Amino acid sequence: MSSRDVILGRVRRALADVPPDETPYERALPRTYLREHGERSVAQTVELLAENLADYRAVVHRCATVPELSALIAGLLAGRGARSVLVPPGLDEAWLAGTGADVTRVADRAESTAAELDRVDSVVTGCAVAIAETGTLVLDGSPDQGRRRITLIPDHHICVVRVPDQVVGSVPQAVERLAPRRPLTWISGPSATSDIELDRVEGVHGPRTLEVVLLGGV
Amino acid sequence: MPAFPKAAHDAVRDTTLRGNLRHATHTIRAKRAHAVAEVSDWAELREAGKRIKDHTLRHLDRYLVQVEEAVTAAGGVVHWAADADEANRIVAELVRATGESEVVKVKSMATQEIGLNEALEAEGIHAYETDLAELIVQLGRDRPSHILVPAIHRNRGEIRDIFAREMGEWGRPAPEGLTDSPAELAEAARLHLREKFLRAKVGISGANFVVAETGTLVVVESEGNGRMCLTLPETLISVVGIEKIVPTWQDLEVFLQTLPRSSTAERMNPYTSMWTGTTNSESDSDSDSDSADGPKNFHLVLLDNGRTDTLADEVGWQALRCIRCSACLNVCPVYERAGGHAYGSVYPGPIGAILSPQLRGTESEIDASLPYASSLCGACYEVCPVAIDIPEVLVHLRERVAQGGTVTREGAKVVLKPAKGHAAERAAMRAARWAFSRPGVLRAGQRLASRTRRLHPRTLPGPGRAWSGSRDLPPVPAEPFRDWWQRTNGGKTDGGKGGAE
Ligand code: SF4
Numbered sequence: 001m002s003s004r005d006v007i008l009g010r011v012r013r014a015l016a017d018v019p020p021d022e023t024p025y026e027r028a029l030p031r032t033y034l035r036e037h038g039e040r041s042v043a044q045t046v047e048l049l050a051e052n053l054a055d056y057r058a059v060v061h062r063c064a065t066v067p068e069l070s071a072l073i074a075g076l077l078a079g080r081g082a083r084s085v086l087v088p089p090g091l092d093e094a095w096l097a098g099t100g101a102d103v104t105r106v107a108d109r110a111e112s113t114a115a116e117l118d119r120v121d122s123v124v125t126g127c128a129v130a131i132a133e134t135g136t137l138v139l140d141g142s143p144d145q146g147r148r149r150i151t152l153i154p155d156h157h158i159c160v161v162r163v164p165d166q167v168v169g170s171v172p173q174a175v176e177r178l179a180p181r182r183p184l185t186w187i188s189g190p191s192a193t194s195d196i197e198l199d200r201v202e203g204v205h206g207p208r209t210l211e212v213v214l215l216g217g218v
Numbered sequence: 219m220p221a222f223p224k225a226a227h228d229a230v231r232d233t234t235l236r237g238n239l240r241h242a243t244h245t246i247r248a249k250r251a252h253a254v255a256e257v258s259d260w261a262e263l264r265e266a267g268k269r270i271k272d273h274t275l276r277h278l279d280r281y282l283v284q285v286e287e288a289v290t291a292a293g294g295v296v297h298w299a300a301d302a303d304e305a306n307r308i309v310a311e312l313v314r315a316t317g318e319s320e321v322v323k324v325k326s327m328a329t330q331e332i333g334l335n336e337a338l339e340a341e342g343i344h345a346y347e348t349d350l351a352e353l354i355v356q357l358g359r360d361r362p363s364h365i366l367v368p369a370i371h372r373n374r375g376e377i378r379d380i381f382a383r384e385m386g387e388w389g390r391p392a393p394e395g396l397t398d399s400p401a402e403l404a405e406a407a408r409l410h411l412r413e414k415f416l417r418a419k420v421g422i423s424g425a426n427f428v429v430a431e432t433g434t435l436v437v438v439e440s441e442g443n444g445r446m447c448l449t450l451p452e453t454l455i456s457v458v459g460i461e462k463i464v465p466t467w468q469d470l471e472v473f474l475q476t477l478p479r480s481s482t483a484e485r486m487n488p489y490t491s492m493w494t495g496t497t498n499s500e501s502d503s504d505s506d507s508d509s510a511d512g513p514k515n516f517h518l519v520l521l522d523n524g525r526t527d528t529l530a531d532e533v534g535w536q537a538l539r540c541i542r543c544s545a546c547l548n549v550c551p552v553y554e555r556a557g558g559h560a561y562g563s564v565y566p567g568p569i570g571a572i573l574s575p576q577l578r579g580t581e582s583e584i585d586a587s588l589p590y591a592s593s594l595c596g597a598c599y600e601v602c603p604v605a606i607d608i609p610e611v612l613v614h615l616r617e618r619v620a621q622g623g624t625v626t627r628e629g630a631k632v633v634l635k636p637a638k639g640h641a642a643e644r645a646a647m648r649a650a651r652w653a654f655s656r657p658g659v660l661r662a663g664q665r666l667a668s669r670t671r672r673l674h675p676r677t678l679p680g681p682g683r684a685w686s687g688s689r690d691l692p693p694v695p696a697e698p699f700r701d702w703w704q705r706t707n708g709g710k711t712d713g714g715k716g717g718a719e
Contacts, residue, residue, distance in 0.1 A: 003298040180432040
């Protein structure tokens, strides 16, 4: 007998005494919890996102227009002395229009090795959804976000959130919007550890600096 | 392995350990209460979490098959392991097939439970732990003592010494003149491990959840070492207990709220990774295409190792709801004093006291004594985000140890003889003596067991029954648990005047 049969057999024997219950799952599980905590206007939701991002030590910036954004990104890269930046294939070119030729643009290519990516200073991406109540950015591998590893290896990540369109209030609202089969990364602040006497230290393996730009008129 | 009372007895005399544990558990406990208070529907989320898990467990055969289908359809390969040896064998063979002799690992209780690192080592495969705390434990040739912060028993000075002494032997040495500042220690770990991440071809992980309808696996973490192990290697092997399944994608909205708040007391942990098979873009199953993202080969090893036996127990099965948040450790007066190592298993604290004796059986002295490693105060039940009635299971297991009865071992019903008066009695008596020599522990136990829960009417069961017959049990106090807890600052002041830190 295969272990598959052994395990399934054990499960069925263990459950033999359980009375059969064919209630469909949706009815077996009343979801009485809230879809969102509290009531907020759109502007308040964006404000809460900004607060919670900052609370977990992401650096938050705001821009009303794309030209402003491209100037901001150029400034952020220059401020860190970044000489190279990873660019996902579908990133709006206008976002990097302000960045000079002295910053090398590195494409997100399947052939790149991890060691090559390790030499890149920064990465700029969009996002799929941002969650206000938890200060979370979710990336889903869309063309403006790229492969998971490009937002992991460089030490500096600039993530642009279109507000208010990409902002949801709560975790349930985010789950509802996301496509489960895509590769998803939920990011809440920069990498951190509390393993040494519970002192929080930012940045163990992921980017140590996470900058979030809220793009839009809200 | 010494029985719990003996190990605990030694641990309570270790003042460094006690100091570290006290600081840690009290800090997390206070933060957790704050994080939980932020969500007004905590009770409803807890109830939903409990029901989701119960429903899954009661239809586990169906959901296991569904997971297998979904993961396979997404390009993964599913393996079934009835016990630890089989799981280790499967993983070792998968690694050998890649031709590699090194793997990087994300912290995972399941792989610790089966002793995977040791099994791989015996096959000439070296497994690098990449979680900072696990690295501290591994370099220190030590054992983890807490589910969430496994190196909680080490302070910064000890960590510095371990890094300075050992890192060079395993790879990139610690920087010259390393001090004990946490930031410097974390930086040393970053540099030491990055070298390994960048060249690793095989990653090994567990998973916090597996979604049956989509075949999606979820890993919740803080440091980013999980992301490294899950996305950079060519081959990813995930060893996952069969109780980790949730039926639907939507169910994650419950646990992604309750787990971070219960464990690290955060609104959300820094990183959560979700992947489905060999995750490419949504509709793309061709891993050579330009959109390929992450490992080309994905293996899911579904692990039983005593879980189906636990499922067969009419009271104890609820332990399988556990999402390993570690909240119950942080509120446990016994854990705080005894430390994680005293439990003699990878699962310490209240959850360990009910899970280990079920996964492993109660034949050994340590496993027979674990159900007594508690004052039945009920604090663990109160904080548990999936409402596991740990005291109820403890009492049930005590009965089983003392009186014997029918249990399921490796799928077959066997009748346990009542422990011939000796082993169990001894375990119980030693546990009792240990508690009685520590008024705080006992007092907590008496007060709390009495008032708040339906456990109340039961006398001390099993060996305790004989024992309580010959002794006066202290009277039931009038003060409810919550009041007591607040007044005494969680038992810290032993029931004296209230006081805050
Ligand atoms: S038993 Fe409950 S509180 Fe303890 S680790 Fe498991 S889920 Fe958390």
